[in-house]
Amino acid sequence: MSDLKYCQGPKCHMHMTQDRIKGPKGNKTYQTRRRSSLYYGSGNFCSMWCYNEWAEVFIDRAVDHFGRLTEPKKLTEQNAWIKNYDWRGNADESHRHYFLNTITKERRSLTEAQYNDSNYTLNER
């Protein structure tokens, strides 16, 4: 039970649902949800409601902290690579993974491991 984590919603405990009532008899309170898996906001929130309440409070500070855009990003040949694959329904044939440059339409083969590696990219940062 050690890897239970709390919903990061600042008002999670204020949503009065039965599953949030915790504590010893006679001293029960509504508490922040705690789960082995949370499904919203990269596993940080129990619901879109809690996710949005976090954003209302913290989003400006988060954007400023991690870098607010002050000029447009531009799609060029150097950063237009996306990952895709051709579906193969046949059990003994795997899907064909590839990079596709959305501007030049060039395709380059990818292994499945490269496809699944979110840090693996051809794009210039």
Ligand SMILES: [Zn+2]
């Ligand atoms: Zn929550």
